[in-house]
Amino acid sequence: MNEHKNIHKSVLGILVQNQPGVLSHVAGMFAARGFNIDSLVVGRTEDPTISRMVIVTSGDQATLEQIRKQLGKIVTVVKVRNYSEEECVERDLLLIQIHCPSEKRTELSQLAGVFRGTVVDVGPRSVTVQLTGPEKKIEAFIDLARPYGILQMARTGVIAIPRAQQIKETSVSE
Amino acid sequence: MAECTHSSCARNAHAQSPPPLPPQEVKSVWKGAEILYRELQDQGVDTIFGYTGAAILPLLDVLYKGQEKENYLSERINHMGKSQTKRPAAQPAAQDCNSPLTEPGKNWKGAEILHQSLLDENVKDMFGYTGGAVLPIFDALYKSPINFILTRHEQGGAHAADAYARATGKVGVVLATSGPGATNLVTGLATAHMDSIPMVAITGQVRSDLIGNDAFQEADMTGITRPITKHNVLVHDIRDLARTIREAFHIARTGRPGPVLVDIPVDISNQTTAGPLDKEMALPGYRPRFKGHLRQIQLAADAINKAQNPVLYVGGGVIISEASDLLRELALKAGIPVTTTLMGLGAFDENHPLALKMLGMHGTAYANYAVQECDLLIAIGARFDDRVTGKVETFAQNAKIIHIDIDPASISKNVRVDIPVVGDAKQILTDLIKMIEPNDRSVWLDKIKEWKQKFPLRYDQENCSNIKPQYVIESLGRLANGDAIVTTGVGQHQMWTAQFFNYNTPRQLITSGGLGTMGFGLPAAIGAQVGRPDKIVIDIDGDASFSMTLMELATIAQYKLPIKIALIRNTFQGMVRQWQEMFYGRRYSQTKMVLPDFCKIAEGFGIKALCIQDKTQVQDVIRESLKYPGPVLMDFEVEPEENVWPMVAPAKSLHEMELGRLA
Numbered sequence: 001m002n003e004h005k006n007i008h009k010s011v012l013g014i015l016v017q018n019q020p021g022v023l024s025h026v027a028g029m030f031a032a033r034g035f036n037i038d039s040l041v042v043g044r045t046e047d048p049t050i051s052r053m054v055i056v057t058s059g060d061q062a063t064l065e066q067i068r069k070q071l072g073k074i075v076t077v078v079k080v081r082n083y084s085e086e087e088c089v090e091r092d093l094l095l096i097q098i099h100c101p102s103e104k105r106t107e108l109s110q111l112a113g114v115f116r117g118t119v120v121d122v123g124p125r126s127v128t129v130q131l132t133g134p135e136k137k138i139e140a141f142i143d144l145a146r147p148y149g150i151l152q153m154a155r156t157g158v159i160a161i162p163r164a165q166q167i168k169e170t171s172v173s174e
Numbered sequence: 175m176a177e178c179t180h181s182s183c184a185r186n187a188h189a190q191s192p193p194p195l196p197p198q199e200v201k202s203v204w205k206g207a208e209i210l211y212r213e214l215q216d217q218g219v220d221t222i223f224g225y226t227g228a229a230i231l232p233l234l235d236v237l238y239k240g241q242e243k244e245n246y247l248s249e250r251i252n253h254m255g256k257s258q259t260k261r262p263a264a265q266p267a268a269q270d271c272n273s274p275l276t277e278p279g280k281n282w283k284g285a286e287i288l289h290q291s292l293l294d295e296n297v298k299d300m301f302g303y304t305g306g307a308v309l310p311i312f313d314a315l316y317k318s319p320i321n322f323i324l325t326r327h328e329q330g331g332a333h334a335a336d337a338y339a340r341a342t343g344k345v346g347v348v349l350a351t352s353g354p355g356a357t358n359l360v361t362g363l364a365t366a367h368m369d370s371i372p373m374v375a376i377t378g379q380v381r382s383d384l385i386g387n388d389a390f391q392e393a394d395m396t397g398i399t400r401p402i403t404k405h406n407v408l409v410h411d412i413r414d415l416a417r418t419i420r421e422a423f424h425i426a427r428t429g430r431p432g433p434v435l436v437d438i439p440v441d442i443s444n445q446t447t448a449g450p451l452d453k454e455m456a457l458p459g460y461r462p463r464f465k466g467h468l469r470q471i472q473l474a475a476d477a478i479n480k481a482q483n484p485v486l487y488v489g490g491g492v493i494i495s496e497a498s499d500l501l502r503e504l505a506l507k508a509g510i511p512v513t514t515t516l517m518g519l520g521a522f523d524e525n526h527p528l529a530l531k532m533l534g535m536h537g538t539a540y541a542n543y544a545v546q547e548c549d550l551l552i553a554i555g556a557r558f559d560d561r562v563t564g565k566v567e568t569f570a571q572n573a574k575i576i577h578i579d580i581d582p583a584s585i586s587k588n589v590r591v592d593i594p595v596v597g598d599a600k601q602i603l604t605d606l607i608k609m610i611e612p613n614d615r616s617v618w619l620d621k622i623k624e625w626k627q628k629f630p631l632r633y634d635q636e637n638c639s640n641i642k643p644q645y646v647i648e649s650l651g652r653l654a655n656g657d658a659i660v661t662t663g664v665g666q667h668q669m670w671t672a673q674f675f676n677y678n679t680p681r682q683l684i685t686s687g688g689l690g691t692m693g694f695g696l697p698a699a700i701g702a703q704v705g706r707p708d709k710i711v712i713d714i715d716g717d718a719s720f721s722m723t724l725m726e727l728a729t730i731a732q733y734k735l736p737i738k739i740a741l742i743r744n745t746f747q748g749m750v751r752q753w754q755e756m757f758y759g760r761r762y763s764q765t766k767m768v769l770p771d772f773c774k775i776a777e778g779f780g781i782k783a784l785c786i787q788d789k790t791q792v793q794d795v796i797r798e799s800l801k802y803p804g805p806v807l808m809d810f811e812v813e814p815e816e817n818v819w820p821m822v823a824p825a826k827s828l829h830e831m832e833l834g835r836l837a
Binding site: 015016017020021024025028029032050062065066069070072073074075076077078079 | 582
């Protein structure tokens with residue numbers, strides 16, 4: 001099964017029963033079978049009995065296929081979708097504390113503005129910026145912030161939902 | 175092959191402060207096992223307890239210090255780490271839930287809910303052991319119509335429940351207490367999980383308010399058993415209990431079956447709640463697929479109709495889905511030879527000319543040659559295990575592969591499949607047979623006939639004064655008229671039992687295939703005999719396997735189960751020894767067994783025992799034992815260094831198998 005050694009990234013949307021132990025069923029399966037987890041987010045959905053997990057994983061085609069099938073076997077997993085194969089909205093949230101002497105405050109706040117980020121906290125020698133967007137945008141901002149000195153940062157990991165059908169059609173026609 | 179924990183060896187560290195990995199040592203290439211060995215030395219490890227096994231052979235080899243070392247050791251009082259002496263017709267699923275539980279007007283204790291739920295699931299027999307956290311449950315079972323078999327160890331209970339399921343097709347049930355009782359089930363659950371056996375394990379748990387506090391006899395069982403169960407649940411609310419038990423049985427027996435563990439805190443067993451209780455299942459994510467996709471079935475049928483040299487490769491799935499008759503119909507109609515995995519033995523009558531017997535590492539030469547030369551491989555309910563495929567890249571290299579399996583994750587996991595058909599074997603075969611054109615395939619079958627004549631399974635008893643293990647097993651098969659249920663441990667005796675017993679009906683061989691659990695045979699015989707009191711049950715066991723769980727002789731004696739035990743005593747952990755002979759220069763590190771007098775042990779339990787050393791007595795002893803109404807131990811002293819042939823060495827291709835020497 002080593003024909004396809006091309007590593008792909010895959011964003012999986014997994015609806016699970018909102019029950020104790022579900023996270024361990026899912027995360028344990030990844031660990032036991034040696035699959036990667038780049039990020040994992042769990043949160044509630046419109047249905048209180050169902051939670052949505054978004055897992056970013058990577059591997060060759062055969063591995064990604066196995067991951068999907070093995071997820072499908074977990075009793076508490078209700079549905080698995082591969083968001084990488086369809087149009088979907090992906091968002092990551094970043095909180096980043098950047099080293100910032102007072103004279104640089106305007107510059108940094110403008111930079112955040114370009115990315116539609118907001119300054120959510122200001123200290124004597126630092127600012128904290130909140131930024132949402134697809135992963136690429138977040139990473140671009142982090143790269144720009146690096147020269148100032150990143151004091152600490154936190155990211156939620158990607159969450160995603162599929163686009164509505166009509167939007168999908170327009171985006172295809174574009 | 176064997177149960178692998180640690181190697182058993184005792185050693186002496188050189189000095190008080192052992193040197194670190196020395197740079198001055200010229201050695202620059204290290205084996206992983208040597209690095210581990212050095213690290214153990216550096217940590218001042220003086221004695222190791224454990225057991226051998228294929229997965230730790232390299233480490234055992236590093237630990238091997240030759241015979242003189244062993245003598246030296248016996249002079250030291252330092253204790254060696256000895257082996258730890260320690261009716262067909264599948265059950266109808268409870269579709270409707272007409273249960274007293276769903277009627278109003280009665281108060282129920284948690285333990286009573288459990289008991290009533292078991293009755294609702296038609297449970298007739300269960301296995302297990304008592305303990306503090308299951309006291310209320312045992313109280314509810316006190317005057318129960320359910321027949322309870324008290325094994326002497328929870329592992330025995332788990333294996334017995336597993337074998338009960340294998341022998342009858344019903345769900346096996348085991349009950350154990352919290353903490354050590356529950357952790358003792360782990361090997362049994364893993365065994366059942368690997369072989370897809372429907373089983374429900376009920377464990378007690380400490381009081382809800384103590385969970386997570388490291389309470390007395392607490393263990394996180396849902397955490398521990400996550401990778402070795404099909405599903406597991408910790409019950410949080412007494413109102414969920416009835417539904418949870420129903421779901422557990424449903425999950426265990428449907429789809430690709432497997433063990434389900436339900437962990438019940440003792441306070442929930444003790445609580446009381448008012449009926450009616452909800453038994454409606456809430457499993458939105460559990461939808462096993464039964465019907466195969468018709469287009470895929472048509473593709474498979476076309477491939478079969480076109481194939482010149484097809485082979486059916488059949489696994490335990492055919493037995494689980496009760497599809498043996500359909501398999502026979504397909505094979506005969508289309509003239510396709512059938513080879514089975516270890517788990518599939520019995521799915522096809524081995525006396526039929528189309529039977530190729532077992533394939534794989536210790537399969538027949540003709541099965542392996544047929545697989546390697548076929549142009550179409552039809553896998554049904556099998557999962558391309560590494561013991562079957564050998565080197566994956568060259569497995570059935572020129573063949574198109576059809577894979578029929580109920581588990582989509584089995585498809586294209588190890589071997590790329592051309593035509594997958596997901597669903598239940600019985601339903602798919604029903605549809606498939608209608609699309610198949612009759613064919614006699616005489617050229618292909620003639621070739622197979624030739625292989626069969628040229629490379630039969632063989633052994634030489636005539637020129638050997640000791641009893642040959644194969645002779646014992648072949649005689650057992652012949653004298654039991656192919657009508658007995660056979661259980662085994664794991665190792666050489668298991669492979670000979672697979673090769674020489676000759677199976678003709680499903681559920682006849684009960685053996686730990688996937689996990690390879692030594693010590694499985696004796697408790698499995700208990701489960702099989704309880705489930706099938708109408709059958710003769712024979713435990714064909716190795717001396718080392720038997721030593722692991724022989725306390726269950728007490729269970730056999732207590733319940734007067736007329737089990738026949740055929741002990742193949744070669745005074746070695748034979749399979750590991752064979753690998754050491756072949757791949758480790760005959761350095762028999764820790765594989766020589768120092769054995770007790772098994773006949774005296776059996777007699778101590780009140781079990782009839784026969785010790786056999788003379789090859790001319792073998793058949794008479796077997797005849798006598800099969801006729802004897804109670805349990806018997808037949809202790810056969812056999813040729814100690816006999817090897818299992820043929821053999822495909824690990825990571826070699828099937829056609830590179832060694833046929834072995836007649837010695």
